[in-house]
Amino acid sequence: MTSVVLIDTVLLLLVTVTAIAIIEVRNLYTSAMLTSVYSLLMALVWVNMHSMDVAFTEAAVGGGISTILLIGTLVHTAREEKPLKVRVHWKAAVVTALTGAALIYGTFDMPRFGDPKAPIHHFRVPEMMAQTVGFVNGTKGKQAPPEGFDARAYRSFNGAVTSVPDDPKDTAWRETSVLAQHGIIVPEVLGSHPQHAEAGHHLHPPDDFNGHVPNSVTSLLAAYRGYDTMFETTVIFTAGVSLIMLLRRPRREGQAQKSAPLLDQTILRVVSKMSIPFILLFGLYVITHGELGPGGGFQGGVVIACAFILYALIFGRPALYRVLPPPVIDMLTGLGVLVYSGTGAACLLLGGKFLDYSMLDTVSPGEGEALGMTLVEYGVGITVSMVMLNIFNQLAEEESR
Amino acid sequence: MTGVLGIYNYWIYVILMMIGLYGVIAKPNLIKQAIALGLFQTGIFLYYISMAVIDGGTAPVWTTVQDGAQKFQGPYDNPLPHVLILTAIVVSVSVLAVALALIINIKRRYGTIEADEIEAMDIADRLAEFHAGAAADAVDEAAAEGHGLEHAHGGHHHG
Numbered sequence: 346m347t348s349v350v351l352i353d354t355v356l357l358l359l360v361t362v363t364a365i366a367i368i369e370v371r372n373l374y375t376s377a378m379l380t381s382v383y384s385l386l387m388a389l390v391w392v393n394m395h396s397m398d399v400a401f402t403e404a405a406v407g408g409g410i411s412t413i414l415l416i417g418t419l420v421h422t423a424r425e426e427k428p429l430k431v432r433v434h435w436k437a438a439v440v441t442a443l444t445g446a447a448l449i450y451g452t453f454d455m456p457r458f459g460d461p462k463a464p465i466h467h468f469r470v471p472e473m474m475a476q477t478v479g480f481v482n483g484t485k486g487k488q489a490p491p492e493g494f495d496a497r498a499y500r501s502f503n504g505a506v507t508s509v510p511d512d513p514k515d516t517a518w519r520e521t522s523v524l525a526q527h528g529i530i531v532p533e534v535l536g537s538h539p540q541h542a543e544a545g546h547h548l549h550p551p552d553d554f555n556g557h558v559p560n561s562v563t564s565l566l567a568a569y570r571g572y573d574t575m576f577e578t579t580v581i582f583t584a585g586v587s588l589i590m591l592l593r594r595p596r597r598e599g600q601a602q603k604s605a606p607l608l609d610q611t612i613l614r615v616v617s618k619m620s621i622p623f624i625l626l627f628g629l630y631v632i633t634h635g636e637l638g639p640g641g642g643f644q645g646g647v648v649i650a651c652a653f654i655l656y657a658l659i660f661g662r663p664a665l666y667r668v669l670p671p672p673v674i675d676m677l678t679g680l681g682v683l684v685y686s687g688t689g690a691a692c693l694l695l696g697g698k699f700l701d702y703s704m705l706d707t708v709s710p711g712e713g714e715a716l717g718m719t720l721v722e723y724g725v726g727i728t729v730s731m732v733m734l735n736i737f738n739q740l741a742e743e744e745s746r
Numbered sequence: 747m748t749g750v751l752g753i754y755n756y757w758i759y760v761i762l763m764m765i766g767l768y769g770v771i772a773k774p775n776l777i778k779q780a781i782a783l784g785l786f787q788t789g790i791f792l793y794y795i796s797m798a799v800i801d802g803g804t805a806p807v808w809t810t811v812q813d814g815a816q817k818f819q820g821p822y823d824n825p826l827p828h829v830l831i832l833t834a835i836v837v838s839v840s841v842l843a844v845a846l847a848l849i850i851n852i853k854r855r856y857g858t859i860e861a862d863e864i865e866a867m868d869i870a871d872r873l874a875e876f877h878a879g880a881a882a883d884a885v886d887e888a889a890a891e892g893h894g895l896e897h898a899h900g901g902h903h904h905g
Contacts (some may be wrong), residue, residue, distance in 0.1 A: 349799075350751055357758040357792075364762055364785050368769040373777055380781055387788055395805040395823045398797050402835045409785070411839050418777065419848040422853045426775040427860045441771070445764040449757060459751030459801040466800055466824055479756055486873030561806040561825040562832065570829055577833045584840030591847040638807055643836045729836060736843045 352393045360386045371426045377415040384408040397639035398562045401631075405647040410733055413654060417740035484741040485681070563636045567718040571700040574721070575685050578728050582682050585732035589675070607659050617659045624652035632726040636718050642725025649726065650733035662741060671738070674731050681728025687719045755796035763789030774861040776852065780845040787838045791831045798827040 370376050384407025391400035456463035566574050567592045607613055628649035635641030657665040689700040697704035702717025709716050762785060769782025808824035849859055856864050 350754075352848060354751070354754060357755065361758060361761055361765075364765045367785065368765055368773070368778070369783060373775070376778065376781060380784065383785075383788075387791075390792070391795060392796050394799050395803060396798065396828045396831075397805050397807075397832050399791070399795060399828050399835065402832050406835050406839045409786075411842055414839075414843055414846055415777070415781070418850060422777065422849060422859050423775070426773070429774075434768075437768050437771035441764040441768045444767065445760050447765070448760040452753045452756035453759065455753055455756050456797075458755050458796060459799045459803075460752075461800050463797070463800075465797050465827075559807055561822070562828045565825050565829045566832065574833060577837055580837055581840050584844050586846050587844050591844075591851055616898075628851070639805070641832075643832060647836075732840070740850075 349393060353390065356386060356390045356393065360390065363588060373419050373423060373425060374416065377412055380415065381408050381412040384411070398560075398641065398644070401639055402647070405644050405651070409651050410647055410737075413737060414740060417737065417743075421733055421743060453587075455540075457504070468485070491564065527704040560636055560638055563641050563718060563722070564714075566641065567721045568700070568702065568714070571721070574699075574725070575682075575689070578682055578685055578725050581732050582678060582728055585678050585735045588736050588739050592743055594742075610659075614659055617655050621652050624655070625649060628652065628726075628730070632722050633719065635722045636715055642722040643729055645722075646726040646729025647733060649730040650737070653730075653734050654737050657737070657741070662738065665738075669734070674735050674738070677727055678731040678735060679728075681724045681726070681731065684724030685721050685729065688717055688724065692717065755792065759789045759793040759796065761789075762786075762792060770880065774863075776849045776859045776861060778844075779861070780842055782836060783845070784842060787846075791834065794827040795888070798824040799805050800824065 360383065363379055363386060367376050367379045367383060370379065384403055387407065388400045388404040391397075391403055456465075498564065628645045628651075630645075631640035631648055632642055632645030635645070653665060656668070688702075692701045692704040693699050693706035695707060700717070700721075702714045704713065705717045706713035766782045766784070766786030766789060769785065770779050773779055773782065800823050803823040806822040806828070852864065853859050856867055858867075860863060
């Protein structure tokens with residue numbers, strides 16, 4: 346834990362310095378490049394706090410796509426900020442200082458960093474995890490609850506944990522806590538516990554419990570928060586549509602036929618051509634592997650978009666349009682949302698609730714949850730990658746005018 | 747973790763958010779404002795992820811090692827904040843993209859992306875409109891008056 350805190354302290358200091366530099370520097374290109382550095386540092390902070398999926402997204406989105414978008418905009422807006430008349434905006438400084446002081450006063454009531462007794466680790470967590478692994482509502486195709494499992498007590502659990510010792514290394518309390526009683530939070534502890542092994546609980550954790558989806562971030566994303574994720578995909582879809590409405594104009598002949606300026610750079614051309622297939626393959630791996638380890642539709646989609654953007658940068662957009670014509674990109678943008686909601690509708694037609702993946706067990710027995718989540722991840726991946734590509738194309742079209 | 751280090755992350759989140767807020771208020775450059783908004787958002791992300799950490803925990807990917815000696819016995823970090831922030835990051839890039847598209851449209855129309863210059867141009871436009879309107883009204887009035895006079899009173903005005 347000390348090493349976590351030590352690395353965290355140093356990294357966050359660097360992050361703060363970078364943030365100040367981003368705001369203070371006058372050259373906007375420098376500012377855009379510093380945001381890339383900032384995102385990379387942030388990704389390291391997330392890894393240090395064991396938040397692999399977020400780190401992955403931050404590195405792909407913040408370090409890659411946002412920087413490309415910013416530079417693409419800067420090309421045809423402004424290089425530098427206008428020099429300010431006053432160095433410090435005193436009204437803004439006073440407002441932020443007061444707000445910051447109020448918020449810092451609020452942090453004194455926060456639970457300490459990493460405190461196992463913090464309410465966030467207890468309130469509703471059992472319900473959430475149980476719903477994710479899917480035995481509480483007990484619909485058809487779901488796993489039967491473990492023997493002696495009291496669903497009613499489980500639902501009415503108010504988050505109170507009795508007798509947590511002060512020493513964080515003393516993990517004995519977890520075995521007696523309500524969280525762990527049914528192997529939700531620490532399956533292995535229960536599995537190795539002779540008393541529970543006798544009761545047959547060792548049969549469930551960890552594999553069966555999770556419906557073959559070991560990455561709990563993905564299973565929460567697609568199951569417990571399935572609706573939210575679906576509508577967040579719709580938000581991204583809407584952003585893509587608004588970009589088209591704001592920037593797309595009828596194309597005039599001969600305008601997109603500009604030769605790519607980077608094409609005569611031999612090293613760039615050869616290296617990018619060699620690496621593009623692997624970037625695409627990696628993107629698909631990240632989407633497919635999302636249920637087993639860090640990754641998923643959002644991250645994989647951005648990686649795939651990066652491969653196409655690299656191709657467009659080196660070989661020119663006409664070459665990209667031969668591979669993926671703009672109408673196809675537009676259609677694929679909608680297709681991703683359709684795949685997501687279609688998976689939900691399929692569960693509905695098979696007799697379950699919307700996005701109740703266990704219904705897909707009739708299609709592939711025992712792997713319905715994994716199948717549903719993979720389909721959903723692909724839907725997210727298609728929409729995200731195509732929206733990112735579309736946004737890049739719109740900004741680049743603007744540039745060539 | 748006790749003492750200052752126990753809430754250090756929350757302080758940094760406040761500082762990052764306030765740097766972003768300062769940028770949004772103090773900088774007239776619209777692109778700078780969009781970047782500052784991004785900093786504000788990452789501050790909030792830091793707040794959420796810091797809450798998910800648990801002492802001695804690890805990434806919330808259930809280990810599937812069944813018969814290994816090195817089974818992980820400890821707790822897992824809370825996955826819910828990770829899920830929230832993961833989607834929030836992707837939504838934040840969508841927000842940035844739409845903001846940049848709007849900024850490009852503003853540049854097309856005004857030829858500048860400095861908020862104070864845009865405001866000055868808007869005010870100048872409105873003033874010009876007002877004056878033009880007043881002038882047009884005056885012309886209309888004069889014309890109407892002229893017509894009326896011509897018809898009713900003959901050459902009174904001309905004389």
